[in-house]
Amino acid sequence: MVSTFTRPESIGLFLWGYIKQRVYATPPPTLQELRNRITDACDSVSPAMLYNVRREVQSRVQMCIVAEGHHFEHDR
Numbered sequence: 001m002v003s004t005f006t007r008p009e010s011i012g013l014f015l016w017g018y019i020k021q022r023v024y025a026t027p028p029p030t031l032q033e034l035r036n037r038i039t040d041a042c043d044s045v046s047p048a049m050l051y052n053v054r055r056e057v058q059s060r061v062q063m064c065i066v067a068e069g070h071h072f073e074h075d076r
Contacts, residue, residue: 014053015045 022041028034 018045 019038019041022044023034023037028037
């Protein structure tokens, strides 16, 4: 069994969670404000943040390869 955190969509889930948290911290009063918040949240994703996520996913994929696709535990 492959850990949920080794799947490629984990990056998407992280990104969605981050953006959702920033966009919906308080309910947007208008559709335009929602659009503005989405744009601002996407702009706030830094290259360093994406690099760290990619590095983490690569590490977990490597652990999965070592475990030959079987379930594994990781301490992070």
